[in-house]
Amino acid sequence: MATFFGEVVVAPSRAGVDDEEWAEEAREETPEDREIRRELEKKREIDVLWTVKSGASTESTAGEPFACSKFIVAIGHNAAAFLSSFILDSVCWEVVGVVKLWNEWCRTSNTTTVLPTDSFCLFYRLISDPTVLLCQCSCYVAEDQQFQWLEKVFGCMRKEGLQVTILSTCPVADYKTQESTLTLPSPFLKALKTKEFKEPVCCPLLEQPNIVRDLPAA
């Protein structure tokens, strides 16, 4: 790490825990701290809103889990744009839900009419087969919200016979390979699959030691 002479830099530790953070946690929480933490947690809560046929938004908690045979999730701007360009259209697909969330990087709203440059997370259903669901998630879902997103979204659907496909992109520079990534023909596809997935995969599997993280991993 380049620094100028005399600059003292505290190197971040892979322990992932700042010693000051520990001291903070060790102190007893005052009622004010608790209140602040609760408010922050509430602000970072994710709401999954499903639209019923009439077009009005309702809380998902009231509903029964619905049947779903195929769930395609596109995470990130590139994947979301891919779906917009090649799959989605207003004839075959209808908007059925939206995720409302806030974090330091982005905020989504519960409106279902969005611009491509907005941050949004929308659910679409194939009109000819309502068990086929699609999700376009172009907003960043923070670390502490990923598990919540997962539980709330998948909590709404019945999982028997469900096939999930996750589309995502990663920078080529992050790809670990024997050769340099400079000469690698890009873009290229790699896949990860569970052992329950029996169909042929359309591209090679992701080699060790590469990994996937964040929402696609969750």
Next chain:
Amino acid sequence: MFVPCGRGGGSAGSDFKGFTLLMPAVSVGNVGQLAIDLVISTLDMTKVGYFYTDCLVPMVGNNPYATAEENSMELSINAEVYSLPSKKLVVLQIRSPFIKNKYRPFCQTLLSWVKSSKCARIVLLSSSHAYQRDDEQLLGTPLRYLLTPDLEKAIGGLMQELSWKEMEKIAAYPGINDTEKVLHIPGGGITKLLFTESCSKGIQMAVLLKFCSEGDNIPDAFALVNYLNEWLQLIKSEVNTSSQWKIPSSWRLLFGNGLPPALF
């Protein structure tokens, strides 16, 4: 939290009564985690389950211990459990950092799982910042141990025989009052929390740690795993034990890709 699965799964795979739970703390240099990788890889341990938890950053990849095409396609996630019944050993590997404010809930859930699965004891592999050593600690071995009172009663004598060094406590208020001593493990992640919680819950726990710095921590991992082996005798200790630990295939390319030929 614990979800049994895989080839070794089922009720047999998740019966850990009397087993030793070996696990890492996510700590400086990731030494504990690297050491655990060596144990799992060398002993060819079977995956018996994973932790379904919201406390760790999600990650997924293909089998990090793959040795051939056939076994390279199994998915692997951030907290997985492996077992070797012949040595009454169950190993937890943690592969990603903790999410902010989630260390305490994780420790609590982990310790209650340990109690409910009736593990006999926990061995925690960890590390601490080398630059925070005092003058005395700079000399001699960089390896230390800690035992909870319950384990001290059981095997305290063995540590004397092995000539192991106990982790020193430091003054709570250095320079002001040197009599009050506290345990301080800078860079140790959840080590201190797990240790103090285990002490108060009467759990038999040993912490094995090495002083180190960030960098190429592979030698540190070997040192720590050999230290562990002096006690648990997981592999036969011959003169050159380092060569008997099998490096997993996922340790390839730890320091980046190959160089672009255009550079030269």
